[in-house]
Amino acid sequence: MDDLERELRDLSAWLETPDAPDVTASVRVRLTRPARRWRPLAAAALVAVVVAVVPPTRAAVADAVTGLLRFAGVSIATTPTPTLPGDTPSPLPGQRTLALDEAQRAVRFPIRQPAQLGPPERVLVADPDATGTCRVATLLYDGGALRIDAFDGRLNLAFHKEVMPPGAAWVQVDGDFAIWVDGPHALSYVDRAGEVRQETARLAASTLIWQMGDVSYRLEGAVGRAEAIEIARSLR
Amino acid sequence: MEPPTRGRCHECDPNGGLPLDDDALVTRARAGDLEAYDLLVARHTASAHRTAVLLGAGSDSEDVIQEAFVKAYRKLSRYRGESSFRSWLLAIVANETRNLHRSRGRRDGLVLRAAAADPTSEIAEDGAVSAVLAGERRASLVEALRQLPVRDREVIVCRFFLDLSEEETVAALGWPRGTVKSRTSRALAKLRGLLDREEVRHG
Numbered sequence: 001m002d003d004l005e006r007e008l009r010d011l012s013a014w015l016e017t018p019d020a021p022d023v024t025a026s027v028r029v030r031l032t033r034p035a036r037r038w039r040p041l042a043a044a045a046l047v048a049v050v051v052a053v054v055p056p057t058r059a060a061v062a063d064a065v066t067g068l069l070r071f072a073g074v075s076i077a078t079t080p081t082p083t084l085p086g087d088t089p090s091p092l093p094g095q096r097t098l099a100l101d102e103a104q105r106a107v108r109f110p111i112r113q114p115a116q117l118g119p120p121e122r123v124l125v126a127d128p129d130a131t132g133t134c135r136v137a138t139l140l141y142d143g144g145a146l147r148i149d150a151f152d153g154r155l156n157l158a159f160h161k162e163v164m165p166p167g168a169a170w171v172q173v174d175g176d177f178a179i180w181v182d183g184p185h186a187l188s189y190v191d192r193a194g195e196v197r198q199e200t201a202r203l204a205a206s207t208l209i210w211q212m213g214d215v216s217y218r219l220e221g222a223v224g225r226a227e228a229i230e231i232a233r234s235l236r
Numbered sequence: 237m238e239p240p241t242r243g244r245c246h247e248c249d250p251n252g253g254l255p256l257d258d259d260a261l262v263t264r265a266r267a268g269d270l271e272a273y274d275l276l277v278a279r280h281t282a283s284a285h286r287t288a289v290l291l292g293a294g295s296d297s298e299d300v301i302q303e304a305f306v307k308a309y310r311k312l313s314r315y316r317g318e319s320s321f322r323s324w325l326l327a328i329v330a331n332e333t334r335n336l337h338r339s340r341g342r343r344d345g346l347v348l349r350a351a352a353a354d355p356t357s358e359i360a361e362d363g364a365v366s367a368v369l370a371g372e373r374r375a376s377l378v379e380a381l382r383q384l385p386v387r388d389r390e391v392i393v394c395r396f397f398l399d400l401s402e403e404e405t406v407a408a409l410g411w412p413r414g415t416v417k418s419r420t421s422r423a424l425a426k427l428r429g430l431l432d433r434e435e436v437r438h439g
Contacts, residue, residue, distance in 0.1 A: 004424055004427060004428060004431075005396065005424065007373070007377060008377070008392065008396035008397070009396050009399070011374055011377055011378070011396075011397075012396060012397040012399070014374050015290065015346055015347065015378075015397065016346075016347035017285070017286050017289045017290065018285075018289065018297075020281045020282045020284075020285035020286070020301075021281075021285065021298045021301075022278075022281065023277065023281055023298065023301055023302045023305060024274050024277045024278050024281070026302055027273075027274075027277050027302055027305040027306055027309075028270060028273075028274055028277075030302070030306045031270060031273070031306060031309055032270070
């Protein structure tokens with residue numbers, strides 16, 4: 001090998017190549033659909049694809065223009081400048097602590113528990129309608145450091161997140177699509193009228209969002225992606 | 237990256253416990269095992285992406301490799317295993333990159349890391365001087381590469397930047413072996429010429 005060849009090999013390390021994106025999920029999504037010729041932008045691919053995968057009533061809708069992604073009752077806006085929540089966020093509207101069996105009677109969907117974590121330390125329900133039926137049930141673990149919010153997946157939006165780029169990543173829980181938001185982000189409650197309740201805005205830890213049998217879940221806490229997925233898979 | 241479903245371990249052979257090689261994964265993927273294909277995608281994303289970037293796909297590299305992985309899956313039955321899965325895949329990436337150039341009418345050039353022109357001040361003075369010289373040399377090399385005809389640059393990228401063997405370059409670029417050989421030496425000769433001229437100009 002002469003000098004120029006050696007120099008070229010050495011140059012290789014100095015060439016700017018951005019970190020490789022993770023395309024596993026997006027490739028998989030395209031492979032599970034019938035073949036079609038198109039060359040989409042990555043964001044546009046998500047729109048078409050996710051709508052095809054989940055039933056339309058709880059379809060995830062990504063808006064390529066605003067960067068807003070809706071999935072499982074959660075909207076996710078990717079913005080370099082998230083609105084920072086205040087110091088003392090309000091709890092979800094009408095939130096109260098109940099025993100597990102009372103909580104089950106207060107919501108219309110089944111409350112499932114992750115086998116991985118066992119029974120919760122506390123159970124909360126929130127946002128009752130006129131008949132007292134609540135919209136959200138929350139299981140708390142580790143003194144509240146780890147929480148699972150469950151809400152009816154057929155409902156409209158229940159939470160709004162603002163995340164910094166790169167924002168949210170597609171992952172899978174038991175072969176179904178899920179979203180992983182890595183790192184702290186602003187989280188607000190979206191009430192029945194579709195209003196973002198700014199007073200509930202707080203800084204949320206890393207979160208996994210998934211759906212199982214018409215119920216939407218968000219798991220939040222100091223756990224890594226793999227661990228969060230394991231917990232999600234253990235819901236019974 | 238993490239395999240999305242840790243419980244069902246496809247990376248491991250259920251009997252031997254060893255990671256499956258590409259050929260075994262290809263066989264499974266061909267039979268419709270998408271999780272096996274996920275693993276192939278994850279395993280080869282980095283080199284596919286680097287190939288697309290170095291061949292000039294720039295900010296469209298993600299689209300290019302996504303398209304390439306989808307096409308590769310659909311063509312999997314035609315992969316006969318004469319070359320490695322990697323070089324067969326890189327051929328598809330190279331082809332997709334060419335399609336991209338055709339559709340948008342430009343290709344993005346090679347970009348040197350900022351560090352190349354900015355040796356850290358902690359290096360001793362002699363070191364700093366030679367680092368500056370080395371940085372300048374790299375910059376003129378990149379400049380010379382930019383002036384090469386496309387096919388010459390492609391063969392340089394494959395042989396020296398992606399470190400593909402002659403055989404793998406044959407597979408990746410889809411040229412006859414003789415063409416790869418002659419094109420490589422011609423490209424190197426042209427580069428030498430361009431660099432000499434550069435040196436003359438700078439004294």
